[in-house]
Amino acid sequence: CARDVLVHNPRVRMAGRITLGYSVDKVSAPWHAGLRMRSHDKTFCGANLISSSWLITAAHCIRHFHIEFKEIFAKEKVDIFLGTNSCNGESGVKYGIKSYVVHPKFGARAVYDNDVALVELDRSVTFTEDIRPVCLQPSSIINNNYLTHKLGHKIGRVVGCGQYSEFRKAAPEYLREVYVPYVNRDDCASVNIGQGNFTDSMFCAGYSRRNMGDACFCDSGGSLTMRLSENHPWVLVGIVSWGVGCDRSNHYGYYTHVAAFENWIQNYTRSDRDP
Numbered sequence: 001c002a003r004d005v006l007v008h009n010p011r012v013r014m015a016g017r018i019t020l021g022y023s024v025d026k027v028s029a030p031w032h033a034g035l036r037m038r039s040h041d042k043t044f045c046g047a048n049l050i051s052s053s054w055l056i057t058a059a060h061c062i063r064h065f066h067i068e069f070k071e072i073f074a075k076e077k078v079d080i081f082l083g084t085n086s087c088n089g090e091s092g093v094k095y096g097i098k099s100y101v102v103h104p105k106f107g108a109r110a111v112y113d114n115d116v117a118l119v120e121l122d123r124s125v126t127f128t129e130d131i132r133p134v135c136l137q138p139s140s141i142i143n144n145n146y147l148t149h150k151l152g153h154k155i156g157r158v159v160g161c162g163q164y165s166e167f168r169k170a171a172p173e174y175l176r177e178v179y180v181p182y183v184n185r186d187d188c189a190s191v192n193i194g195q196g197n198f199t200d201s202m203f204c205a206g207y208s209r210r211n212m213g214d215a216c217f218c219d220s221g222g223s224l225t226m227r228l229s230e231n232h233p234w235v236l237v238g239i240v241s242w243g244v245g246c247d248r249s250n251h252y253g254y255y256t257h258v259a260a261f262e263n264w265i266q267n268y269t270r271s272d273r274d275p
Contacts, residue, residue, distance in 0.1 A: 001133050001233055023085065023172075023176055024085055024159055024175045028085075029085075030049075030128075030132040031133055031134035032047075032082075032159055032175060032222065032223065033047040033055055034046060034047075034087065035047055035061060035080055035221065036081065036089055037068075037077060037078060043089070044065075045220045046160050046223070047222070048134050048222070049134065050136060050236070051272040052124045052272055053121050053269075053272045054118055054121070056118055056119075056258070057118075057220075058239050058241055059115045059117040061220055061221045063106060075099070076096075078097055079096065080097065081095075082095065083128065083131040085175040086175075087175060095121045095122055096122035097119055100118065100120065101117060101118045103116045110196055110197045110199055112202070112241050113199045113201050114199075114256075115239070116239060116256050116258070116261050120268075134235070134236045136236055136258070136259075136262075137259065138259065139259035139260065141259075145228065146228075146237050147237065147257070155179050155182070156181070156226050156238065157177055157179055157223075157225050157234070158177065158219070158253075159223060160175070160218070160219030162216040171218060180205040180207070181205060181207070182205050182226075185198075185203070187252075188204035188254070192244075198254070200260065201257055201260055201261075202241060202254050202255060204252040204254050220241065222240045223239065224237055224239070238255030239256040240253070241256045
């Protein structure tokens with residue numbers, strides 16, 4: 001799986017909102033894919049390459065498609081671009097969708113509960129420096145080494161093509177990144193997000209102060225990755241899922257807990273996973 005060849009220092013990057021922060025070189029996040037609605041010429045979500053044929057994204061990118069575009073999602077309507085940091089897919093490799101699977105319990109206990117989906121590409125990917133799958137780890141490793149404060153504060157890296165801010169809807173030209181700290185579960189549940197909306201299928205990250213950095217609209221489906229050191233690869237820990245606005249005071253960003261779906265993911269992708 002992919003290693004970052006363009007190393008950034010999270011301490012320097014903490015202040016940038018994802019769309020006001022820093023552009024990402026395409027080899028720095030070679031797993032990132034852009035999902036574009038062909039007829040609207042719009043990138044509406046991100047996704048993440050996890051094997052030669054499969055992407056993982058947020059279920060709401062598919063199930064809530066009609067809210068954005070006033071029509072039902074269909075695989076024939078969407079183009080997928082890999083191998084580019086251009087938010088419109090320019091210079092990237094275009095793929096279609098062969099099939100997709102939305103988690104059967106999406107929305108079961110809360111609107112964004114089990115917010116995960118798998119997308120099968122219409123042909124296998126040829127791995128290059130610009131196109132590589134992101135690493136996955138078992139839930140035991142994720143929970144004990146990444147989603148914990150036992151070994152110090154954990155910083156997640158989020159990349160996406162979301163809009164500049166909650167009230168500025170223009171999208172950036174290039175893929176951007178922001179670094180956000182993991183937040184313990186008690187703090188995630190204590191803010192005003194409505195009873196029962198924070199479930200065990202998700203975690204939260206970010207800042208309680210505004211203008212410190214966050215994901216925003218159209219970043220959905222993209223990655224929150226972590227790594228143990230600069231000598232370790234980036235590991236997919238979360239998928240951008242939901243939040244109350246973007247970058248607001250006393251609110252965090254909420255991410256699908258990828259490792260919670262370890263078995264479900266393997267059931268579909270086991271024979272295709274990069275060794």
